Amino acid sequence: MSDSHIPLPERLRPRDLTQIIGQEHLLGEQAPLRQMIDQGHLPSIIFWGPPGVGKTTIALLLAQAVDRPFISLSALNTGVKELREIIAEGGDLLTPVVFIDEIHRFNKSQQDALLNAVEKGKITLIGATTENPSFEVNSALLSRCQVYSLNALSAESIQSLLTQALQNDSFLQERHILIEEFDALIQFAAGDARKALNLLDLIASTFEPDMENIITNAIVVKVAQQNIARYDKSGEQHYDLVSAFIKSIRGSDPDATLYWMARMLKGGEDPVFIARRMLIAASEDIGNSNPNALLLAGECFRSVQAVGMPECRIILGQCAVYLATSAKSNSTYLAINKAMELADKTSNLPVPLHLRNAPTKLMKEQGYGVDYLYPHNYPEHFVMQEYLPPELKGTKLYESARNKREVEAERLQQRRWQQQQQQ
Template sequence: MTDRQSIPLPERLRPRDLSEIIGQSHLLGDDAPLKLMIDQGHLPSIIFWGPPGVGKTTVALLLAQAVDRPFLSLSALNTGVKELREIIADSGDLLTPVVFIDEIHRFNKSQQDALLGAVEKGKITLIGATTENPSFEVNSALLSRCQVYTLNSLDENSITQLLTHAIQTDQILKEKNIFINEYEALIQFAAGDARKALNLLDLVASTFEDQSEEKNHITNALVVKVAQQNIARYDKSGEQHYDLVSAFIKSIRGSDPDAALYWMARMLKGGEDPIFISRRMLIAASEDIGNSNPNALLLAEACLRSVQVIGMPEARIILGQCAVYLATSAKSNSTYLAINRAMALAEKTANLPVPLHLRNAPTQLMKNQGYGVSYLYPHDYAENFVKQDYLPPELLGTKLYESARNKREVEGERLQQRRWQQNHETPE
């Protein structure tokens, strides 16, 4: 393998000029905002928001080159506050540098605060890249000092253009004499991600011999075959990402703390966002544990907030504690099933009116029409309970919630039955 062949296709085809960027014409086309800024020699601090593989890093680099600024690239995964302060201090000797921070949403508050003063004083021009909504993940003070631009997933025409450009201009692919008969499978597997599209094309091309005199045809069937055999290689963050988180959640649901910790560690080692892991545990705390242990939801919420503040690598400790707690907790999906039944019923019966005694009556006219009349205030009765219908007449007797066989929910069910027995007659 030659040195050039060892370079991945996306890197070999990385644009060298903003005019070569495919698929972001709303930002870089004629009269588009970034194009107008560069034409004026102006580059403010920017947050690029968009899915993976749409060119955030490349656009940042080319913007810096276009205004002739030094470019420093950092990763939020391995840059701490100390390193940030050192970089900012060193920037005083340079023409205002462009500091690019990939995955800036992974910076905790103190890390983002370390950037604030330098951005505000113009010591650096910050370009942050994030796949998460910056409104939620970026410090509001820092966000207010940056322009936010959204990069879009590549549409079918852009992916087709990218692939055609690759086989026509890349020297290695040209030697293989490739012809793309069908684009549909390539487009489908790419899912709007330029990096995925090029990596998959490279994989398919590797099945062809070099210096081919006859055309090597790429068909949908060939693409599917190659992709299924090599999916982890060209899409580390795709199917494997979902398989790992699926194994993690199922281990929690299955009350296996060892497996839960293992799959979590695999995700963290693979660069998974700890915020994503926290959110999945927050869902599991309600879906799989629910009212069998309401404290699980509180702990999972505290875990999410703590991880946002602490950041990696210390956040792994908090994540591990929460995962073990959830895995070893009592389990119940009774409320998960109940809300699903309720949603399905609501969709079928959305036309049923609210019974008059349950309606709000803020005006005298509404009161005259019977709104709120005959409503029984539970706190006026023994044990704060009175027998009363709360569903539309057409749905009386409908049972949506069935308690699970755990101590807390069974006790709640017994209490409800006892109250109904004590109040079997509606007081006048």
């Protein structure tokens, strides 16, 4: 494979800790990681920081600096069985450095397996996470690791990174590129070195070699908007897949629902995010046509957090098929939106006196709670009375959908309206 076919971030991956840009607070002359390496010491570590700031690269270079074997795993596709096998094999090596990307996606049993290995010195763990480890890594494991925060790259660091890329990469050198304006590159990168380099590589691929090529903000915006999915997996493609997934549930197509879910999982989407979206769909698109959908989606959400990948794909699939094949209704979704809009316009209206509590004598004297009719004292636990402010009398926010469950539940609504019309 020619160098031009290797992604630019990989072609320019630092070969030494001194080449890391933007993490001087950890790797500077007197910084903690630098001092540890100078002493030949490497403890178990959790790196916490946004994507594209060097977590994986630093972990690899730390292992190399202390001359230890390096094993790289992803929490997305490593189960407990595989984890235990790797740990057992590592016992035959000089204590290996086991790097686990997205460690926050490991469930409790997976983290417990790591805990035992760390405690017994079978491995040196380096975990990477974009989530706060205080919430996502169990306390026993966390207490045995040093936690270091990595920063998003500053505008100056991104500019320095891009300048070095032009100077050091042969493919870019052939295109004689001059970056005239850095603003758009820095904005699209958003502190992420990988995004910055991928975008530069993408732009350079549109240039002819052995010509003078100038990068301006306008060129960056044009190329980025046309090809955003190629250099930013969390960008437009992410939202397109989620949109297709939700619309497939809403459209009652279980096959398409499973397909788009699989695409998201294969692309590295957080399964908790998918479960969260199904929680919303269970209420927004199914609602009271099948209240069990929300219960199942809630249990799915909790189970996914407990189990993690790869096993939680089964739970996600079960819930997704149930939602897709369920009866549909958005009546409560529309009703709460109307209510929110009405509340914005009428927030000055007082609560009618008969609906107010009267915990004190003074409140009772002022008429709080007077004339309130307790529904349980009446036949069928229903009595006609007004619950809205007088100014909103007759307002109807909820319109039941034409499905069996909501039609049956509409009986008291119809009775209330009939009595209201007679008054």
